[in-house]
Amino acid sequence: MENSNPIAVFTIKRLSIYLRSLLQLKNEGKHYVSSIEIAELNGFTSAQVRKDLSVFGNFGVKGKGYNIDNLITGLNRILGLNKKISVSLFGLGRLGEALLENKGFQRQGFEFVAIFDIDRTKIGRKFNNIVVHHPDELPQIASKLKIDIAIVTVPNENAKKTLQSIVEARIRGIFNFTDARIQLPEGFYMQNVNLAGELETISYFISQKNK
Amino acid sequence: MENSNPIAVFTIKRLSIYLRSLLQLKNEGKHYVSSIEIAELNGFTSAQVRKDLSVFGNFGVKGKGYNIDNLITGLNRILGLNKKISVSLFGLGRLGEALLENKGFQRQGFEFVAIFDIDRTKIGRKFNNIVVHHPDELPQIASKLKIDIAIVTVPNENAKKTLQSIVEARIRGIFNFTDARIQLPEGFYMQNVNLAGELETISYFISQKNK
Numbered sequence: 001m002e003n004s005n006p007i008a009v010f011t012i013k014r015l016s017i018y019l020r021s022l023l024q025l026k027n028e029g030k031h032y033v034s035s036i037e038i039a040e041l042n043g044f045t046s047a048q049v050r051k052d053l054s055v056f057g058n059f060g061v062k063g064k065g066y067n068i069d070n071l072i073t074g075l076n077r078i079l080g081l082n083k084k085i086s087v088s089l090f091g092l093g094r095l096g097e098a099l100l101e102n103k104g105f106q107r108q109g110f111e112f113v114a115i116f117d118i119d120r121t122k123i124g125r126k127f128n129n130i131v132v133h134h135p136d137e138l139p140q141i142a143s144k145l146k147i148d149i150a151i152v153t154v155p156n157e158n159a160k161k162t163l164q165s166i167v168e169a170r171i172r173g174i175f176n177f178t179d180a181r182i183q184l185p186e187g188f189y190m191q192n193v194n195l196a197g198e199l200e201t202i203s204y205f206i207s208q209k210n211k
Numbered sequence: 212m213e214n215s216n217p218i219a220v221f222t223i224k225r226l227s228i229y230l231r232s233l234l235q236l237k238n239e240g241k242h243y244v245s246s247i248e249i250a251e252l253n254g255f256t257s258a259q260v261r262k263d264l265s266v267f268g269n270f271g272v273k274g275k276g277y278n279i280d281n282l283i284t285g286l287n288r289i290l291g292l293n294k295k296i297s298v299s300l301f302g303l304g305r306l307g308e309a310l311l312e313n314k315g316f317q318r319q320g321f322e323f324v325a326i327f328d329i330d331r332t333k334i335g336r337k338f339n340n341i342v343v344h345h346p347d348e349l350p351q352i353a354s355k356l357k358i359d360i361a362i363v364t365v366p367n368e369n370a371k372k373t374l375q376s377i378v379e380a381r382i383r384g385i386f387n388f389t390d391a392r393i394q395l396p397e398g399f400y401m402q403n404v405n406l407a408g409e410l411e412t413i414s415y416f417i418s419q420k421n422k
Contacts, residue, residue, distance in 0.1 A: 009412060012411070012412045012415045012416075013405075013408055013412055015415075016405070016407075016408040016411040016412065017405070017408065019411070020390060020405075020407075020408070042392065043392060078415065079411045079414055079415045079418075080414040080415050080417070080418025080419075081411065081414060085410075085414050087410070093309070094305065094308055094309035094312055095306075095309040095313075097305055097309070098304070098305035098306040098308070098309045099406070101305055102306075102406060102407070104390075104405075104406060104407030105406070105407055105410060107407070108407050108410070108411060110407075110410055110414075148414070148417060149410065149413055149414070149417070172417045173413040173414065173416070173417040174413070175409060175410060175413055179231060179315075181253065181254060187417075188417075189413055189416035189417055191409050191412060191413050193404075193409065194224075194227070194228070194231075194315075195310070195313060195315060195316070196227075196231075196313070196315030196316055196318070196319050196321075197224055197227040197228065197231070198386060198402050198404065199296075199298070199316060199319070199321055199360065199386060200223070200226075200227040200230070200290045200292065200319060201220060201223045201224055201227065201402060202360055202384040202385070202386055202400055202402050203290055203291040203292060203296050203321075203359070203360070203384065204223045204226075204289065204290045204291055205223075205384070205400035206291070206359060206360070206383045206384040206398075206399075206400055207290075207291025208291075
């Protein structure tokens, strides 16, 4: 993952990990949890957990720990998950299809509202009940639907043009699986994922141990 | 992305990004590149690029910049990519299929050698010319094929058991797309990807700008 503000990003990622643990504990019928329990579930220190959660106000109750429902509500609000988040997919290949069906996205309230692909055999058809459009239609569709986040899995050759059209359509959140990089206007945020790069990182660390 | 050694991990991820740029420049017929060019292609500072590359010895030629072929060879060696890396997939769902066909993996010399899935209708069949096995066969197969990295896309319910069996089979690199976490023995390395968490991070940053 690459980003321009790594410290804040890591805090937010930990909050998202805490949220997942809390939802699991709630499902198990629990009502309160300590920072130590949250820490142990995720391999962090309890001091780290308390520090992360204190930044956003005091959610804890002395001696009892955190009220799980309150903490879930607080974290959802902080992460902007207390409302529906509309997502569009650019590139309906195998990875795109896998992301459309990702259960974790559905669980967290992300809702796919549009799919874009240049393949004429796919345009006009539905996938998971969502119509596939040609990217030329993006300006009209973006002004009709309020799209919060674009997930981009198009081939690298088309990626830069796609990213630019997404910015022009004022979709401010971008989850980019391509190698293309662009400058973003103020108020936009792009998260890049480089899957081959992640495998290279693993390759590096396991080859170190062979030396 | 979560990991236990973020500083080193970020250096390695930048090296992998430089490598991708260098392969692109080589394809364009270039022979030398400056730290400034590498920096501008990727949105880093040239000081950062020089620092990252100097850690691994002096690849630069004064006035000409870096010889691209030498740098590619050096980076491939550092990242452990100067030999074939054998990869196995655990969980042949849509995400697994997408990863099996990932062109970036193929380009970098990663080679899938085995697939594991508990679905009896898939076992014994081939996907991309690779036979699907039941996970019970892992110990025998792992001792026959030398598997370097396991990519894990099984459902969360089966994930912990799968991760434990991978460690028992002495596969030391793990690329984990599930919510499960386990303690690893010394010499093992696991990279976790939480796709819903990445979307939550984007959601957080774009909702900040609305406040």
